[in-house]
Amino acid sequence: MNNKKTDYEVELQRIDAAIAELEGSAPTLPIDSGRTTKSSNLVYQRASLTGDLDELAIVETALNDAIREIGPGGISTISRRILTLNFTGWQT
Numbered sequence: 001m002n003n004k005k006t007d008y009e010v011e012l013q014r015i016d017a018a019i020a021e022l023e024g025s026a027p028t029l030p031i032d033s034g035r036t037t038k039s040s041n042l043v044y045q046r047a048s049l050t051g052d053l054d055e056l057a058i059v060e061t062a063l064n065d066a067i068r069e070i071g072p073g074g075i076s077t078i079s080r081r082i083l084t085l086n087f088t089g090w091q092t
Contacts, residue, residue: 008049015046036066 005013022039040063047055 011049012046015042015049018042019046036070040066 019039019042022035022042040059043055043062044059046052047059
Protein backbone atom coordinates (compact mmCIF):
# COMPACT_ATOMS: atom_id res chain seq x y z
CA MET A 1 0.00 0.00 0.00
CA ASN A 2 1.30 3.45 -0.92
CA ASN A 3 1.40 5.82 2.06
CA LYS A 4 2.94 8.68 0.10
CA LYS A 5 0.87 11.84 0.44
CA THR A 6 -0.34 13.62 -2.64
CA ASP A 7 0.75 17.17 -3.39
CA TYR A 8 -2.80 18.23 -2.56
CA GLU A 9 -2.59 16.65 0.91
CA VAL A 10 0.86 18.14 1.53
CA GLU A 11 -0.37 21.62 0.56
CA LEU A 12 -3.46 21.33 2.79
CA GLN A 13 -1.23 20.29 5.70
CA ARG A 14 1.11 23.23 5.07
CA ILE A 15 -1.79 25.68 5.03
CA ASP A 16 -3.42 24.11 8.11
CA ALA A 17 -0.12 24.28 10.03
CA ALA A 18 0.36 27.95 9.13
CA ILE A 19 -3.22 28.76 10.18
CA ALA A 20 -2.77 26.88 13.47
CA GLU A 21 0.47 28.77 14.14
CA LEU A 22 -1.25 32.13 13.64
CA GLU A 23 -4.24 31.11 15.75
CA GLY A 24 -1.94 29.80 18.49
CA SER A 25 -0.25 33.15 19.08
CA ALA A 26 -2.00 35.85 21.04
CA PRO A 27 -3.30 38.83 19.07
CA THR A 28 -1.64 42.14 19.77
CA LEU A 29 -2.86 45.70 19.96
CA PRO A 30 -2.75 47.70 17.85
CA ILE A 31 -4.10 45.20 15.34
CA ASP A 32 -1.35 43.67 13.23
CA SER A 33 -2.51 44.19 9.66
CA GLY A 34 0.17 41.85 8.30
CA ARG A 35 -0.98 39.02 10.53
CA THR A 36 -4.63 39.67 9.67
CA THR A 37 -3.84 39.69 5.95
CA LYS A 38 -1.74 36.53 6.19
CA SER A 39 -4.45 34.71 8.13
CA SER A 40 -7.16 35.74 5.67
CA ASN A 41 -5.01 34.75 2.71
CA LEU A 42 -4.26 31.32 4.20
CA VAL A 43 -7.92 30.58 4.86
CA TYR A 44 -8.70 31.82 1.34
CA GLN A 45 -6.04 29.51 -0.14
CA ARG A 46 -7.49 26.57 1.78
CA ALA A 47 -11.03 27.36 0.66
CA SER A 48 -9.88 27.76 -2.95
CA LEU A 49 -7.96 24.51 -2.87
CA THR A 50 -10.83 22.51 -1.39
CA GLY A 51 -13.60 24.30 -3.28
CA ASP A 52 -15.43 24.81 0.02
CA LEU A 53 -17.92 27.64 -0.53
CA ASP A 54 -18.75 27.81 3.20
CA GLU A 55 -15.10 28.49 4.02
CA LEU A 56 -14.94 31.04 1.24
CA ALA A 57 -17.93 32.87 2.72
CA ILE A 58 -16.16 32.90 6.11
CA VAL A 59 -13.08 34.43 4.47
CA GLU A 60 -15.21 37.11 2.85
CA THR A 61 -16.70 37.99 6.25
CA ALA A 62 -13.25 38.00 7.89
CA LEU A 63 -11.86 40.30 5.22
CA ASN A 64 -14.79 42.69 5.58
CA ASP A 65 -14.26 42.72 9.38
CA ALA A 66 -10.54 43.35 8.92
CA ILE A 67 -11.20 46.21 6.52
CA ARG A 68 -13.54 47.79 9.09
CA GLU A 69 -11.01 47.34 11.93
CA ILE A 70 -7.80 48.21 10.09
CA GLY A 71 -9.07 50.34 7.25
CA PRO A 72 -8.85 49.65 3.55
CA GLY A 73 -5.18 50.65 3.39
CA GLY A 74 -4.24 48.11 6.05
CA ILE A 75 -5.33 44.97 4.27
CA SER A 76 -4.54 43.83 0.81
CA THR A 77 -7.24 45.14 -1.48
CA ILE A 78 -5.91 42.70 -4.03
CA SER A 79 -6.88 39.85 -1.69
CA ARG A 80 -10.35 41.31 -1.43
CA ARG A 81 -10.72 41.64 -5.20
CA ILE A 82 -9.47 38.11 -5.84
CA LEU A 83 -11.86 36.77 -3.24
CA THR A 84 -14.79 38.67 -4.74
CA LEU A 85 -13.99 37.48 -8.26
CA ASN A 86 -13.57 33.85 -7.24
CA PHE A 87 -16.59 33.80 -4.98
CA THR A 88 -18.78 35.36 -7.64
CA GLY A 89 -17.35 33.04 -10.29
CA TRP A 90 -18.02 29.95 -8.21
CA GLN A 91 -21.64 30.89 -7.71
CA THR A 92 -22.45 31.11 -11.41
